[in-house]
Amino acid sequence: MSTQTATARVRVNAKEPFVARPKPSTPAHVIRDDAEAIAVARRLAAQFREESALRDREGWLPLDEVDVYSQSGLWAINVPKAYGGAGVSYATLAEVVKIISAADSSIAQVTQNHYVLVAHIDLDGTPEQKRELFELVLKGYRFGNAFSELNSRNVAAFETKVTDLGDTVEVNGEKFYTTGALLAHIVPIVAVNDAGEGFLVFADREAPGLTVINDWSSFGQRTTASGSVKIDKVQVAKSRVVPIKAFDTPTAAGAISQIIQAAIDAGIADGAIADTIEFVRTRSRPWIDSGKERAGEDPFTIAAIGRLAITQHATDALLARAGQLIDAALVTPNEDTVSQATIATAEAKVLSTENSIEATNKLFELAGTRATLAVYNLDRHWRNARVHTLHDPVRWKFFHVGNYYLNQVNPPRHPWN
Numbered sequence: 001m002s003t004q005t006a007t008a009r010v011r012v013n014a015k016e017p018f019v020a021r022p023k024p025s026t027p028a029h030v031i032r033d034d035a036e037a038i039a040v041a042r043r044l045a046a047q048f049r050e051e052s053a054l055r056d057r058e059g060w061l062p063l064d065e066v067d068v069y070s071q072s073g074l075w076a077i078n079v080p081k082a083y084g085g086a087g088v089s090y091a092t093l094a095e096v097v098k099i100i101s102a103a104d105s106s107i108a109q110v111t112q113n114h115y116v117l118v119a120h121i122d123l124d125g126t127p128e129q130k131r132e133l134f135e136l137v138l139k140g141y142r143f144g145n146a147f148s149e150l151n152s153r154n155v156a157a158f159e160t161k162v163t164d165l166g167d168t169v170e171v172n173g174e175k176f177y178t179t180g181a182l183l184a185h186i187v188p189i190v191a192v193n194d195a196g197e198g199f200l201v202f203a204d205r206e207a208p209g210l211t212v213i214n215d216w217s218s219f220g221q222r223t224t225a226s227g228s229v230k231i232d233k234v235q236v237a238k239s240r241v242v243p244i245k246a247f248d249t250p251t252a253a254g255a256i257s258q259i260i261q262a263a264i265d266a267g268i269a270d271g272a273i274a275d276t277i278e279f280v281r282t283r284s285r286p287w288i289d290s291g292k293e294r295a296g297e298d299p300f301t302i303a304a305i306g307r308l309a310i311t312q313h314a315t316d317a318l319l320a321r322a323g324q325l326i327d328a329a330l331v332t333p334n335e336d337t338v339s340q341a342t343i344a345t346a347e348a349k350v351l352s353t354e355n356s357i358e359a360t361n362k363l364f365e366l367a368g369t370r371a372t373l374a375v376y377n378l379d380r381h382w383r384n385a386r387v388h389t390l391h392d393p394v395r396w397k398f399f400h401v402g403n404y405y406l407n408q409v410n411p412p413r414h415p416w417n
Contacts, residue, residue, distance in 0.1 A: 091323025101267020
């Protein structure tokens with residue numbers, strides 16, 4: 001149960017600058033292995049599930065929940081063992097994200113870019129940067145993101161500029177879709193120099209000139225601490241500037257980003273299927289033509305639940321396979337291993353997208369009209385699935401998967417693939 005009082009609640013879409021959250025006053029717990037990560041995720045999921053429908057309906061940001069989440073140590077599970085982290089398998093990381101997402105997909109998405117940034121630091125950072133930034137992550141510091149831009153010609157066209165000033169850099173621009181930035185302690189900004197080279201600039205959340213605005217207004221994933229970021233002459237030490245090189249050569253960077261996306265969608269489906277089963281068992285009425293006493297005895301309902309469960313188990317298997325291939329690509333990065341990981345992750349992304357939308361839609365068909373009542377807020381599952389699955393179009397996944405198997409064409413390398 002959240003400890004926030006009614007007066008302490010903060011609603012989304014306030015359209016005003018958001019005050020930075022306090023930095024951790026005590027170090028976060030350090031998770032040691034995969035099994036502990038799964039156990040902690042399950043414990044937190046039970047806690048986050050309690051008010052997930054209420055937070056979504058009222059538009060309350062999960063302030064206390066995110067603090068508990070990052071202090072649990074789960075935000076540091078992909079910090080490499082060499083730097084003090086658990087260095088868990090990406091199959092485990094996907095399972096952790098799915099477990100949290102099934103309880104509250106907005107909270108799961110708050111960590112989405114944080115995990116990606118930890119991976120990028122490992123791939124592109126210097127040893128000194130890894131030591132500094134991973135130490136902060138292990139203490140419980142949260143990375144938000146300032147990646148995407150609302151008005152650029154496509155998702156990879158960045159207009160935010162970084163200028164070298166000697167010991168520091170200066171960043172200017174404006175970002176949107178900044179998931180997690182409202183509640184972050186550090187806001188990594190994607191910016192380009194005059195030569196078009198990309199950099200991650202790890203700006204302190206309280207840096208002068210950095211303004212995070214609470215103006216996220218989507219109908220789904222409402223409480224993801226997203227919004228817009230205004231960057232006006234923000235100066236950052238050069239030690240906090242990491243060049244983006246992970247896509248210049250074969251690395252698992254893109255697959256890592258995508259498996260987290262797929263895991264969130266799989267979690268949404270898990271949550272929707274569980275709520276469907278519970279509602280049919282306890283509240284739904286059998287259809288008159290079935291001749292049954294209970295809705296759960298309707299043969300068509302039984303078959304539909306069976307289909308959803310089978311597809312969800314297939315999604316789980318593809319996520320685990322993708323995670324294992326990402327692990328292999330990290331150990332031995334080359335065109336073959338990275339392409340295998342990318343394609344396997346794309347397959348998981350397709351199935352997680354399709355089943356999350358199907359499961360959240362079938363919920364109402366199987367549970368009946370009373371399931372649409374506002375008191376239950378079950379439509380949050382469909383809204384969340386519909387919004388989150390828009391991150392990148394799965395129609396292109398079909399193409400890249402088919403082109404790989406039919407024509408031996410390796411998929412392109414970028415964060416959306």
